[in-house]
Amino acid sequence: MAGMLKLLALAATVLTAIPAVASAETASFTAVFGGKNVGHLIAQTNGDTTTIDFDIKNNGRGPTDAEVIKSNADGLPVDWKITGATTFGSKVREEFHQAGGKAEWTDSTGKGQANVAKPGLYVAQAGSPWGDGLAAKALLKAPSMTMAALPGGTLHLEKGETLTVQGAGGPVQVTRYDLLGLDLTPTTLLLDPKGDLFAEVSSSSIIVRKGYEGEEVRLRKLAAGWSTAWLVDMEKQVAHRYAAPVRITNVRLFDPATSALTAPVSVIVRGKEIAAVESLDSPATPGEVTIDGAGGTLVAGMYEMHAHLSQDGALLNLIAGITSVRDMGNDNAVLDRLVNRIDTGEIGGPHVIRSGFIEGKSPFSANNGILVDSQETAIDAVRWYGARGYWQIKIYNSMNPAWVPAMVKEAHALGMRVAGHVPAFATADDMITAGYDEMTHINQFMLGWVMTPGEDTRTLFRLTALKRLPALDLQSPKVQHTIQMMVDGHKAIDPTLGIHEQLTQNRDGQVPPGAVDYLDHMPIGYRRGAMKAWVDTSAPGDDKAYREAFEQILKTTKMLHDRGVFIVFGTDTGGSFTYHRELELYQRAGFTPAEILKRATYDSAKYTSQDQRMGSIEKGKLADFFLIPGDPTKDLKAIKTIRMVVKDGAFYYPSEVYPHFGIQPFTTAPAVSAPKG
Secondary structure, eight states, X not given: OHHHHHHHHTTTSEEEOOOOXXXXXXXXEEEEETTEEEEEEEEEEETTEEEEEEEEOBTTBOOEEEEEEEEOTTSOEEEEEEEEEOTTSOEEEEEEEEETTEEEEEETTEEEEEEOSSOOEEEESSOOTHHHHHHHHHHHTSGGGEEEEESSOEEEEEEEEEEEEOSTTOOEEEEEEEEESSSSSOEEEEEOTTSOEEEEEOSSXXXXXXXXXXXXXHHHHHHHHHHHHHHHHHHHHXXXXXXXXXXEEEEEEEETTTTEEOOSEEEEEETTEEEEEEETTSOOOXXXXXXXXXXXXXXXXXXXXXXXXXXXXXXXXXXXXXXXXXXXXXXXXXXXXXXXXXXXXXXXXOEEEEEEEEEEOSTTOOOSSEEESSHHHHHHHHHHHHHTTOSEEXXXXXXXXXXXXXXXXXXXXXXXXXXXXXXXXOOHXXXXXXXXXXXXXXXXXXXXXXXXXXXXXXSTHHHHGGGGGGGOOTTSHHHHHHHHHHHHTTOEEEOOHHHHHHXXXXXXXXXXXXXXXXXXXXXXXXXXXXXXXXXXXXXXXXXXXXXXXXXXXXHHHXXXXXXXXXXXXXXXXXXXXXXXXXXXXXXXGTOOHHHHHHIIIIIHHHHTTOTTTSSSOOTTSBOOEEEESSOTTTOGGGGGSOOEEEETTEEEOHHHHGGGGTOOOSSOOOOEEOOOO
């Protein structure tokens, strides 16, 4: 999913500097995800005007854009209009105009303008990937392949290898270029000998020139290798592996047994394990490395329980204090390779607990994991995951509800748990009865209370129907019956509150509530892309309905917590910074900061049967923890200023890592002293 989100995000942040193109030209591209064609991009140029038709639909959602771009004699845009809808349905109306040395633009953030004494690249808030290729063509002509961007920032192009691709149009030589400065990670483009866009590619998805779809698998594998090389090089620079015991002095530990901080102590790490926890007055031994904790707090590594881990996001999760993730669905082969790279120390990332994604075949299928078309093939998929040591299976939207009891029976027989969405045309009550151990997403749990028979949750309806929630009586018999089923069945739930906050609360031109503490640190494209609504709230009453829906979600989550239902903390939005917000939100559902820390660390380790080695900072356990300057039991925001993360014998200092992703650091690294004696 992370790869698809990156592909969809290309429709949310686009660069453009439009070279003049010969008249009456058509360029067509196919979007492929999970081996399936999921959309198209068609650019038609006539004279100085280019019209673009861009549409992607995967898992029942995706962007739709129509663009009209007029270029001047120098090949730069003088008029650019974008209309359409974002991935989750909010409307797009964006314009850019340039004349007389002045550039003006209007998007969801409002109006902006700048004097343009020399060419710059406009970072649009919405649009198609077509602009990335055109921007790259402009950068090819710029000094050092670098140009200033509008409204701000700097963009740079780096050249890679040249290769030959085969397709309906015959062999084509293409050259790889990485576009930097827009987002957290490079955007990889393939340009033909004329400098025109041939493909935009990642390890999980591709937009490729029509007729060359047969190269999709090879190009994605190459993209994975390029990404790996970038991250391997970064790991060599930022992962500190000391050839000596490491003594971290003057720190307090978050103790899950008391839900409080200990007195100041020293923690000694040798290799991957905690060798000792000693009083401050214990003398150091010869040859130790010393790290000054400066009175800060060490917290055991946290668990992100709803990840779709990507290679690009692995290190960002780790330096956010997340040393373990539960992957909730992925390309199985891609995830295997990623886990191997992390476990061997090739790249940095968290420990991974795997969920086997199983989806029914339909026009709305998500293209992850294993797709099935019968109860027999569904059971075979369960067995496949069981034979490969997966912790649980995850059932998705297009699954036939009638097959679920047999899938659950097989999974439990093989020692696996079962979690998932509520399949279309079923309810949470049905899945609890069928034997789910854990419900996935609070909207999936609540929709049965407001839906009517026949309504299809394989589409965006599963999100837009949330505006019905304000009218729901949470004390009604149907609501209380479902909650009691959860209590009686000892079921757990993975609410993913943050994604629902973004869906219901994000508005055009406003810093999202969940991003106020970090957005200013991000690259320009990321910042602008974040400041727009996810859903269309233009209809009368919809804005109020969506805002109030989130209050109902929080009340329901609190009700579950108060009744003893086990709640796990996961994001479904890539973790890292959004995971910190996820934890914050549970304070509004009745958790104290200390309860949140315990749930994110020890409780999650115990839930996943890993508490003997992880979840707390004790002698003999794995040295998986992070250092912060404040007291998170008093102010949970303290977890947002992490100075150091330790995992698998490596010490990471986020202030060294973030600049590689174009992020301004949030705090400084601790003082490190070389061995003495």
